[in-house]
Amino acid sequence: MAERQTSIDVKKLFAESPKTPIKLDITDLNNFVYDMSRCIKCKGCTWVDHIYMPGAQFRTKCPTATRYLFDSYGANGKMRIGIALVEGKLQWTDKLLEIIYADPLCGACDVGCKRNLDLEIGLTLEALRVKAVQDGVGPLPAHKKIAQNIAKNHNFFGSPHGNRRKWLTKDIKPAQKADLLYFVGCSASYSNPEIAQATAKILKAAGTDFMLMPDERCCGNTVFSVGMINEARALARRNIDEVKKTGTKMVLTSCAEGYRMWKVDYPKLLNISTDDLGFKVVHLVEYVNELIEKGSLKPNKKMDIRIAYHDSCSLSRLSEPWMPWEGERGWMGMVEPRLTRRRGTNGVYFQPRDILKSIPGVELLEMPRTRENSFCCGAGRGTKEAFPDLALWSAQHRLEEVKHVGAEALVSACPWCKNNFVQAVKDDGNALKVFDISEVILASIATEG
């Protein structure tokens, strides 16, 4: 019989154990074999955190698992499918592609899993899509169309590049040079000018000079999210270089998806940390909340309205800064050097709520699934383009929750959420109003416009 282990030297046990080198690098699915192989089917990826479980209604937070029901569509099923791919037990089929792409990559699974475990579920799902592209089977045709639009016209929609600044009105005059650069993004530039205009007017009201990128182009959210890593990396390099050339200190976005790209995924693509970007990245709500706290902006116009706030995934649970990491895994699955996991704890949750609560007359209603447990609208990261039915279904499902709390208006902080909800409300035929938070802020401070 072996000697009794009445005490242990953890460092020694780790040092003497066999090691596997790993990186938080989504270009190689093998980096996530441990994570896939340790999924325990607790379905923390699917259920609302049990502490916050609201009751018989609204139990789940994963749109894909809730819509398609088969375990295979939940992260727990995808981890098993991923292992089978790595081991050569499965090869690519149309069904496999459907399963990995019918998913807004909203991060609910990642945060749910990391409540208890240390598994990198979100990165694994991204790596599966990168592998699909590497293997020549991905992305889906609808995604390729977007990629072509971006390559040709530098925007998601395929609209003429020259129209990018058409949202500018006479009374909005960006500076040639400023410490703050407003990155407008494709949606606010082409399909949601009201968001870009509101953002610009809010900045003006606060007395903040802002500039635009001399030649703004797509942030690359869709190409990155569907696994076209080379195209996304080229866009990241280009955009970062352009910002650096301007000498600005801060990039501000009014789009949650763009925010996540600049803050998390550009650093991820370039293997640098968010702090090493050389400038700060903020979303409008962070900036405005700080202005309100300082007293530089006063939302004093009364708005008698009951508002439900929808956490856009890329602003909330997906928005913690990126830190590159590489090391090795050894005894009992421990890693060295130490890794600070991104668990969604420090997402942008309180700022939009504080803003809305500061507006006189606004009654802010929390939906049963909130913050890190929010139910995604379903539009993001290539979903609406390839699976419009899933995107619409998710938004309609979320609207049930808005009705449940009796809100008159639904507010989010991302144009993609807004557009998806607007369509769902239209299809649903109800009287709910849908706003971007920039519009609400502007209405609370403006005397006109």
Added chain:
Amino acid sequence: MRQRVKEEAMSISKGAYAVLETIVGAEYLSDDPVVCEGYRSGPGGYECGLGYERVMTVVPACVIMPRTTEEVQNIVKVCNRYKIPYVPYSTGFYGPRSHPHVDGALLIDLKRMDEIEIDDKHWFAIVGPGAIYSPLQAEAMKRGGYVIIGGGGAQASVIANLIGDGWSPLSHRIGLPHRRILGTELVLPDGELVRMGSLSQQNDPFWGEGPGPDLRGLLRGYTGLRGCLGIVTKMAVKILPFQPEPLEPAGVSPNTALQLPENRVKWINFTVPNKEAQVKAMFEIGKAEIAGAVTKVPLFWRAIAKAECKEEFWDLWGQENADTINKFFIVRVLLIGFTSAEQMEYDERVLMDIMKELGGEARRTRPTDESWIKNADSAGMWVMCGSYVSLDYVIETLSQATVHGELYADLKWKYTPPLMPDYGDPGWFQSFELGHQGYSEFLIYWDQDQDTTGVDHFYVDTSKMNIQNRTYTSLLGPHQPLYLTGPKYGPNYHEWLLKVKDEFDPQWVCHPPVPLAHDVFMERAEWMKPMKDWETPEIMPKR
């Protein structure tokens, strides 16, 4: 597009598939290999990464998701007609034993049957097999009532947990699960429907004992038969009075907890001088009929609760040793003001008197509940090593239950490593039903990337240990080799169980080869041969 490399040889016939499709519709049926792969048991999960999972589980040939009892009946009848083995599946959390063991199996995923209906007048809930615990508890608490979140976790199926285990520290007050199972609906392995208790007479499941049939004993026995005797499609579960104050959720993941109204709900942790005082404290608390829960948990759970990640756990656990374990005597008490704040104050005074007599000292305890009232953090059990199973649990007298854990701890030294070094911790121990019973549960952890032969051996060795020490173990029936445990606990327990199986499932289509799965595993796994010193028939029944 390239096609999948065929792994499983068998699929169900086109004819059978077409009939199944008419029952549920095409949307809820799939034999696509990718869809089926998503239902694989391992490689991670409860009891996964061990020989049993590797040898005994296969990917289903087909998955079906019924919505109603009638659909379940029809599916099961088709399985009998076409001789298709099938496995009921509620959440899949219970590891290999809730997954197919034979090729060509139909997995009946019951998640669409997730009803939770509360009878506000009579205080019971009617649940479907796809309903999990936390939403049920949330609904009960909205009404000032509560149920138990079983040790399996808040994500466990209420029905699956109640017919298998169904207890937690709250069992000190709320009692054992079979007392809370009321009218129940069961689809037998051949598709016949049995309504138990008052459900047999009218569409009202308020009573479990009768006047109709009551097969609850058969359904769950000590710890259930793991889906080999049919499918429970509906169950009424008793809700018991809790207290009226709200328990507000607080914090952001991963640090979420219920904030407790301290005048009505309060945890207090006590340290006591020795094991005798620990047992005596539980005994006296039960005798005084106070408290909602009384438990002693393994010391490493405290490290799990404190640690932010796996590495931090090992930093903390590396500081402990056999000596600190030997000196760790904690009694964790949950006080609940069921009827009033004054009642809880009274309970607290009685508790303090008991502890004073026994030399117990109250330690600072957070006014929150992370686990047991609405959540049960079973998922956290995997953080240290990546692999885990609750190997055994016994319900004995309080004094006898502690001996069980010590026996386990003693045997475990031999198998550490590959088991996690826990310095001889005797496991989890608590009071049930106001001290009328004591409960001991022994949990083991390992890294499935290491050689797990020792873990497989430990599993069977503990069965022999239980037989030798005449412990009333849960490791009976389908949980261990039936031909090892049956003759020792019977002497013809195994013969009875097999006769019951034959009677209800003459074709053995319902989750074969359970209840003989562990015997089959012993046959198939070469590395288990040195452990086998008991007789089995040359040809296993219904192979």
